[in-house]
Amino acid sequence: MKINRTNAMQLWDEFFGDVEFAEDFHGNLMCRSAYGDPDYFVRRHGQAIYCGWNIHHILPRTHGGTNAVENLICTNILTNESAADKITYWIDDSLYQVQRIFGSHRHQIVRLA
Numbered sequence: 359m360k361i362n363r364t365n366a367m368q369l370w371d372e373f374f375g376d377v378e379f380a381e382d383f384h385g386n387l388m389c390r391s392a393y394g395d396p397d398y399f400v401r402r403h404g405q406a407i408y409c410g411w412n413i414h415h416i417l418p419r420t421h422g423g424t425n426a427v428e429n430l431i432c433t434n435i436l437t438n439e440s441a442a443d444k445i446t447y448w449i450d451d452s453l454y455q456v457q458r459i460f461g462s463h464r465h466q467i468v469r470l471a
Contacts, residue, residue, distance in 0.1 A: 359425050361413050366393050369413065370432055382411070383467055384449050386434035396435055410435045417456050417465040418443040428464050 359365050370390055374380040378390045379400075388411035392398035398410040414433040417423030420443040433441070440449040445456040453471040458464070 359427050359430065361425060361430075363393055366413050366432070369427070369430060372427075373432055379409070380432070382414075382433040382437050383431065384434070384437045384452065384454075386437050388432060388434050408434070408436060412438055414438045414441060416467055418445065421445055421456075423465070431467075 359369075367390075370380075370393070374390075380388050380390075382388055387400075387407050387409040389398060389400060389409040392410045394412055395410040399406045399408050401407070411432055411434050413430050414437070415423045415425075416429050416431060419425075423429050437449060441447050441454070447454055451471075452469055455468050455470055456465050457468050459466055
């Protein structure tokens with residue numbers, strides 16, 4: 359899958375449907391209309407919440423991952439930057455690791471702590 363706005367919106371629709379807001383795997387807020395926007399904030403309960411998002415490779419390309427749809431997920435840009443191209447990483451106080459799904463060539467993100 360080529361990573362562009364059109365395909366990103368299709369991926370959003372596949373994961374979340376037509377909702378305007380959703381949370382990524384770490385719980386960070388994303389706003390459907392904020393794809394690729396590093397400066398998009400919304401105000402909730404008097405607080406500015408960052409909710410720009412983009413596409414994240416579950417298994418990073420540097421570790422053999424591809425642009426296949428099953429290797430892509432929508433994530434808040436901050437989540438994506440924290441994960442970067444690592445297969446084990448901390449975001450805030452949570453430890454994540456990319457693991458192969460047993461009996462498959464696919465991978466998933468698992469929260470370890």
